[in-house]
Amino acid sequence: MITFNAINHTYPGEAEQALTDLSLEFGDSTVTALVGPNGSGKTTLMQILSGLLPSSSGGVSINGTGMRPNDLLGYSVMASSDRDFDNSSAGALVAYASLRPTWDQKLFDHYAQRFGFQMKPRKKLRKVSSGQAAILTGAVALASGAPVTVLDEIQAPLDVPTRYAFYEELLTLAADALEGRRPRRTFLISSHMVSELENVAEDVVALKNGRLLAHESVETFTSRICAIAGNAADVESFLVDHPGLGVITSRTLGSAREIVVDLRGRGITDREIASHSLTLSPCTFQDAFAYLIQENDQ
Structure with a gap:
């Protein structure tokens, strides 16, 4: 140790x-x-x-x-x-x-x-x-x-x-x-x-x-930074139901919207995602790192 x-x-x-x-x-x-x-x-x-x-x-x-x-x-x-x-x-x-x-x-x-x-x-x-x-x-x-x-x-x-x-x-x-x-x-x-x-x-x-941002397993690191995508209204409804969820970045294309969030400490289940007709995708290790730095800058 x-x-x-x-x-x-x-x-x-x-x-x-x-x-x-x-x-x-x-x-x-x-x-x-x-x-x-x-x-x-x-x-x-x-x-x-x-x-x-x-x-x-x-x-x-x-x-x-x-x-x-x-x-x-x-x-x-x-x-x-x-x-x-x-x-x-x-x-x-x-x-x-x-x-x-x-x-x-x-x-x-x-x-x-x-x-x-x-x-x-x-x-x-x-x-x-x-x-x-x-x-x-x-x-x-x-x-x-x-x-x-x-x-x-x-x-x-x-x-x-x-x-x-x-x-x-x-x-x-x-x-x-x-x-x-x-x-x-x-x-x-x-x-x-x-x-x-x-x-x-x-x-x-x-x-x-010079400060510690994260120390965890690679698996945890990549699974906590996720992209949630779907109809913009459904994404907004999801955010209303989960106040305080940290949104790192958001982009909208027509009626669709994708947000990247940090799920650390948030017990969001696949069932909750499905109930809002959304999809959830873990980020790659490199993207998770980049988004973590972006989140810290914010």
């Missing part, structure tokens, strides 16, 4: 906080998606969890034990699409990573074969493409065996086939950990390609302006 306890963080020279009173728990879920607009605090959260950045206040605990940044450095690993290791060779990066007691060389060799790494001893990573550097860094993170593995936009420079292959390897590793074939691990993955995370993650954490 990983717990964020009222985390606040402000970067030196900045007036606005990057994270504000952030409290959440990563429980039994194996893969959690971290989503939010640019500047929402995703990377800051990941760096704090990885021990790379001490928070201004608040703390992180694991299984009830408070963790200092140095403790988290040994417990976590973070991989990003930034070219942080450009002055190192692939061989040096792997040699350093293999110092971890949890390092799995056999697993890394499997990734090297699948993704075709060129492990030239002296070739600096700055001389390879962003995609090649990213998949190497991501593979090192997966093979590290770190109990907390943080992937910050690692898939952004990858082409579609490589990206999907990386997701496949991540899910295989997560399943092995969940079913006891490997030690338990928690994966936190962020991406602006939100639609791709729907089939990768079990839970989702959504941030906006």
Whole structure:
């Protein structure tokens, strides 16, 4: 159990906080998606969890034990699409990573074969493409065996086939950990390609302006933001019968009207929808995220 306890963080020279009173728990879920607009605090959260950045206040605990940044450095690993290791060779990066007691060389060799790494001893990573550097860094993170593995936009420079292959390897590793074939691990993955995370993650954490908007299962997240459509008069009658229902957006075309609503905490049944001659359709993961941000702006 990983717990964020009222985390606040402000970067030196900045007036606005990057994270504000952030409290959440990563429980039994194996893969959690971290989503939010640019500047929402995703990377800051990941760096704090990885021990790379001490928070201004608040703390992180694991299984009830408070963790200092140095403790988290040994417990976590973070991989990003930034070219942080450009002055190192692939061989040096792997040699350093293999110092971890949890390092799995056999697993890394499997990734090297699948993704075709060129492990030239002296070739600096700055001389390879962003995609090649990213998949190497991501593979090192997966093979590290770190109990907390943080992937910050690692898939952004990858082409579609490589990206999907990386997701496949991540899910295989997560399943092995969940079913006891490997030690338990928690994966936190962020991406602006939100639609791709729907089939990768079990839970989702959504941030906006450094604050927590949502933390729930992907299934709950996608089912709570719904489109209700039908005759405009029937939609209006439905809204009258459900005062306080949050309408995120509405559009009318002739006599038809569609509204997008947030059903969180509302026990609206299919029977109620049918009694007003309406249809209800859950939004996609990406649309639910976009509408949630829009709702927060309102």
